[in-house]
Amino acid sequence: MSSVARAGAVVQVYFDNASTSYPKPEEVYRATLGALENLGGNPGRAGHRKSLEAARAVLEARETVARLFNIEDTSRLIFTLNATTALNMALKGLLSAGDHLVTTSMEHNSLMRPIHGLEQNGVEVEVVQCDIEGRLDPGALINALKPRTRLIAVIHASNVVGTINPIAEIGKHARTRGIPLLVDAAQTAGSLPIDVEADCVDLLACSGHKGLLGPQGTGLLYIKEGIELEPLIEGGTGSSSEDLAQPSLFPDRYESGTLNTPGVVGLGAGVKYILEAGLEKIRGREVKLTTLLLEGLNAIEGVEVYGPPKAEERMPVVSFTAKGMDPASIGQRLDDEFGIMTRVGLHCSPAAHKTIGTFPEGTVRVSMGYFNTGDEVEYFLDSLDSMLKR
Amino acid sequence: MSSVARAGAVVQVYFDNASTSYPKPEEVYRATLGALENLGGNPGRAGHRKSLEAARAVLEARETVARLFNIEDTSRLIFTLNATTALNMALKGLLSAGDHLVTTSMEHNSLMRPIHGLEQNGVEVEVVQCDIEGRLDPGALINALKPRTRLIAVIHASNVVGTINPIAEIGKHARTRGIPLLVDAAQTAGSLPIDVEADCVDLLACSGHKGLLGPQGTGLLYIKEGIELEPLIEGGTGSSSEDLAQPSLFPDRYESGTLNTPGVVGLGAGVKYILEAGLEKIRGREVKLTTLLLEGLNAIEGVEVYGPPKAEERMPVVSFTAKGMDPASIGQRLDDEFGIMTRVGLHCSPAAHKTIGTFPEGTVRVSMGYFNTGDEVEYFLDSLDSMLKR
Numbered sequence: 001m002s003s004v005a006r007a008g009a010v011v012q013v014y015f016d017n018a019s020t021s022y023p024k025p026e027e028v029y030r031a032t033l034g035a036l037e038n039l040g041g042n043p044g045r046a047g048h049r050k051s052l053e054a055a056r057a058v059l060e061a062r063e064t065v066a067r068l069f070n071i072e073d074t075s076r077l078i079f080t081l082n083a084t085t086a087l088n089m090a091l092k093g094l095l096s097a098g099d100h101l102v103t104t105s106m107e108h109n110s111l112m113r114p115i116h117g118l119e120q121n122g123v124e125v126e127v128v129q130c131d132i133e134g135r136l137d138p139g140a141l142i143n144a145l146k147p148r149t150r151l152i153a154v155i156h157a158s159n160v161v162g163t164i165n166p167i168a169e170i171g172k173h174a175r176t177r178g179i180p181l182l183v184d185a186a187q188t189a190g191s192l193p194i195d196v197e198a199d200c201v202d203l204l205a206c207s208g209h210k211g212l213l214g215p216q217g218t219g220l221l222y223i224k225e226g227i228e229l230e231p232l233i234e235g236g237t238g239s240s241s242e243d244l245a246q247p248s249l250f251p252d253r254y255e256s257g258t259l260n261t262p263g264v265v266g267l268g269a270g271v272k273y274i275l276e277a278g279l280e281k282i283r284g285r286e287v288k289l290t291t292l293l294l295e296g297l298n299a300i301e302g303v304e305v306y307g308p309p310k311a312e313e314r315m316p317v318v319s320f321t322a323k324g325m326d327p328a329s330i331g332q333r334l335d336d337e338f339g340i341m342t343r344v345g346l347h348c349s350p351a352a353h354k355t356i357g358t359f360p361e362g363t364v365r366v367s368m369g370y371f372n373t374g375d376e377v378e379y380f381l382d383s384l385d386s387m388l389k390r
Numbered sequence: 391m392s393s394v395a396r397a398g399a400v401v402q403v404y405f406d407n408a409s410t411s412y413p414k415p416e417e418v419y420r421a422t423l424g425a426l427e428n429l430g431g432n433p434g435r436a437g438h439r440k441s442l443e444a445a446r447a448v449l450e451a452r453e454t455v456a457r458l459f460n461i462e463d464t465s466r467l468i469f470t471l472n473a474t475t476a477l478n479m480a481l482k483g484l485l486s487a488g489d490h491l492v493t494t495s496m497e498h499n500s501l502m503r504p505i506h507g508l509e510q511n512g513v514e515v516e517v518v519q520c521d522i523e524g525r526l527d528p529g530a531l532i533n534a535l536k537p538r539t540r541l542i543a544v545i546h547a548s549n550v551v552g553t554i555n556p557i558a559e560i561g562k563h564a565r566t567r568g569i570p571l572l573v574d575a576a577q578t579a580g581s582l583p584i585d586v587e588a589d590c591v592d593l594l595a596c597s598g599h600k601g602l603l604g605p606q607g608t609g610l611l612y613i614k615e616g617i618e619l620e621p622l623i624e625g626g627t628g629s630s631s632e633d634l635a636q637p638s639l640f641p642d643r644y645e646s647g648t649l650n651t652p653g654v655v656g657l658g659a660g661v662k663y664i665l666e667a668g669l670e671k672i673r674g675r676e677v678k679l680t681t682l683l684l685e686g687l688n689a690i691e692g693v694e695v696y697g698p699p700k701a702e703e704r705m706p707v708v709s710f711t712a713k714g715m716d717p718a719s720i721g722q723r724l725d726d727e728f729g730i731m732t733r734v735g736l737h738c739s740p741a742a743h744k745t746i747g748t749f750p751e752g753t754v755r756v757s758m759g760y761f762n763t764g765d766e767v768e769y770f771l772d773s774l775d776s777m778l779k780r
Contacts (some may be wrong), residue, residue, distance in 0.1 A: 016435075022430030024426070029427055045409045049725060049731065113624040159427060182746075233474060233504075241735065244506040244740070246507070332437060341439065346632060
C-alpha cells in the first residue's frame with residue numbers, strides 16, 4: 001500500500017489541475033478573504049479611503065502578475081472573468097469579415113467556438129494540422145500565412161495531452177511578418193516561463209485559477225501596445241464619465257463594471273507565491289511527477305498513453321485509455337473506489353481529440369500541479385493497475 | 391457628539407453602498423472562503439466529487455437567487471462578472487441594425503455606453519426625458535414606442551438620486567405590445583421586491599455585490615423563455631463538447647469558461663441572508679434612514695438635495711450639493727476629517743446628472759445600506775453641518 005492510503009483515512013487525490021488548480025496556497029485564501037473583509041470599496045470608483053485601498057490592492061496584483069510575464073506597461077494587463085472571456089475579447093475585438101486567421105488543430109473550445117462564430121461572419125479560418133502527439137510544425141503554420149492573415153492564434157500547451165508549442169519561434173516569425181500572435185496560456189502560465197517581449201507575444205490570454213493559483217473567477221488578457229481591439233463589453237469605468245464613448249485609457253477600456261476585487265487580489269497572492277517559489281522549481285517538480293506517471297502508465301498492460309513520450313516536451317497533463325474499459329467507467333471507479341479525481345471525455349477540446357485519434361470516446365486525463373506528490377502518483381498507478389487487473 | 395464618534399476611536403462610516411455594499415454579512419465571508427477552501431473543483435467540468443460538489447453549490451446559489459426574483463426556470467438565470475456584462479449581453483445579444491430601442495435619460499453608463507456603440511452600428515435609440523427629480527412618465531415612454539421597437543430598457547432606480555421607476559406598469563404595457571423589457575436592477579435588487587412574472591420583466595440585469603450582498607465579481611442576467619440572445623462570449627461549457635457551435639442548453643449557452651464559483655456561492659449566501667431577513671424589513675430600515683437623512687440635509691443651510699422629496703419614492707441614495715463648496719472638496723473633507731465615505735462627481739451617469747441639472751460638476755452622493763445606522767446618519771449630518779459652517 002502506498003503511503004498516500006493510510007489505514008482508516010479517506011484518501012482524496014486531486015488530479016484535475018488542468019480544469020482548475022486545487023488546493024491553492026494558504027496565502028491565496030488569506031488574501032481573498034482579507035480583500036473581501038477589509039477592502040470593501042469599489043476600486044477606481046470614488047476618492048474615499050476604501051475605494052483607494054481597493055484600487056491600490058488591484059494595482060499591486062496587476063504589477064505582480066505583469067512581472068511574471070515581463071509586461072512593462074502594466075496598464076495593458078486586463079483582468080477578466082476567465083480565459084474564455086479574454087480569448088473572446090481578443091478574437092472578436094480584432095477580427096472582422098475578410099480577415100484570415102491561422103490556428104492549430106489542438107485548440108480548446110474557448111478558442112474554437114468563438115472562431116466558429118467569426119467564420120460564419122466572414123472570417124476565413126485556417127487550421128494547421130498537428131501530429132498525432134499534438135505537435136505543431138511551425139513551418140506548416142508559417143506556410144499557411146497569407147498577406148491578409150490578421151492573426152495567429154496558438155495554444156501554448158494542449159489541455160488534453162500537454163504538448164508544448166514553440167511560441168517564441170512562432171512569435172519571432174510572426175513579428176517579422178507584422179502579424180499579431182495570440183497565445184492561449186491557460187495550461188502553461190505559472191509553470192513555463194512566458195516573456196511577452198522576448199517571445200513576441202502580442203496578445204496573451206490565460207486563466208487565473210489554474211497554474212497561477214488564483215481563485216476561480218479570474219482570467220487575464222495582455223494587449224501589446226499598438227494592438228487595437230474593439231471592446232466587447234462597454235460601460236462605466238469610473239473614468240471620463242462625461243463621455244458616452246468607451247474611454248481609450250488602459251486598462252479601463254477593457255474593464256467595464258466592477259472588477260472581481262477579492263479574486264484579483266487572491267490571484268496576485270497566487271502569482272506572488274509562484275514568483276517566490278520560482279518557475280524553475282515548479283516546472284522541475286511537475287516534470288518529475290510527469291516522468292513518474294508516464295513510466296508507470298507505460299508499464300501497465302493494456303494502457304495506451306497519448307502525447308509526447310518525454311515529460312520535458314509536455315505539461316503535467318497526461319491522457320490515456322485502457323483496453324476493454326471506457327474512459328468514463330475508469331474515471332468513475334478511480335473516484336468511487338480510490339478517491340482519485342481525474343477528468344474523462346473530451347475536455348472541451350474535440351479538435352485535439354480528433355488530432356490524437358481519441359474522438360469521440362475521449363480519454364482519462366490526469367492533470368497534476370505543484371502540490372501533487374510522487375506518493376500520489378504511485379498510489380494512482382497502483383490503484384489503476386489493480387482495477388484493470390480485476 | 392453623536393454616538394458614532396466615540397472618544398479615541400477611528401470613525402469609519404461607509405456611505406458608498408450604491409457602488410458596492412460594505413460590509414457583507416458574516417455568512418457571505420464564510421461561504422466564499424468555504425467554497426475556495428473546500429469546493430476546489432470546476433463545476434460542470436468533470437464527474438469527480440469535487441467538481442460535482444462545486445456544481446451542486448452553484449446550483450443551490452442559482453436556486454436561492456432565482457427565488458428572490460420569482461424565476462421559475464432557474465437555468466435561465468445566468469451568472470456574470472458584473473451587471474455591466476449582463477447589460478452588454480442583453481443589449482448586444484438582442485439588437486441589430488434597424489432595430490429601435492427606447493430608454494430613459496436616467497441610465498447609467500453601463501447601459502449608455504453599449505447603446506452608444508449600437509447606435510453607431512445602426513440601432514435607433516430614443517431616450518425619454520425624465521423630470522428634474524429623475525421621474526419617468528410611463529405615458530411618455532409608451533408614446534415613444536414604434537412598430538419596430540425591439541426593446542425597452544429601463545433602470546429600476548437611479549444610482550444618482552434613487553428615483554424608482556414603475557417597472558411593473560411599464561412591463562405590463564410592454565407585454566401587451568409584445569416588446570421585451572430589460573430592467574437594470576443594480577440599485578434595487580435586494581431591497582425592492584422584483585417579480586419577473588408579475589412585473590413582466592423579460593430581461594433582468596443586476597450586480598451581485600450591491601444590495602444582494604454578494605462579493606465583487608458577481609452579477610446576473612435573467613433571460614425569459616422565448617427571448618433569443620446571441621451569446622456575446624462563446625467557449626467551453628463542459629457540455630456538448632463535440633459540437634463547435636455554442637450549445638443551446640441554458641445556462642451553459644451564456645456561461646462559457648469557468649465561473650466565479652466562490653463569488654457565486656458567496657452571492658447565494660447574501661441572497662439567503664436577504665430572504666431570511668425579508669425585503670420588507672430591509673426596505674423599511676432603508677426608508678427610515680433615508681427619511682432621517684433627507685430631513686437633516688434639508689435643514690442645513692446652503693444644501694441642495696436632488697431627487698424626490700419622499701424617502702418612499704426613492705432608494706437610500708441621496709445626492710446633494712452645497713453652496714460655495716465643490717462636491718469633490720466636500721467628499722474629500724468628509725473622508726479626511728470625519729471618516730465618512732461618500733462618492734462625488736458623475737457616478738458613471740452623465741445623462742442622469744444632465745437630467746437633474748448637476749452636469750458637469752456632479753454631486754456628493756450618500757448611499758446607504760441595510761447595515762448603516764441612524765447614528766451614522768446623525769454623525770454625518772453633524773459633520774457636514776459643522777464643516778459647512780466653518
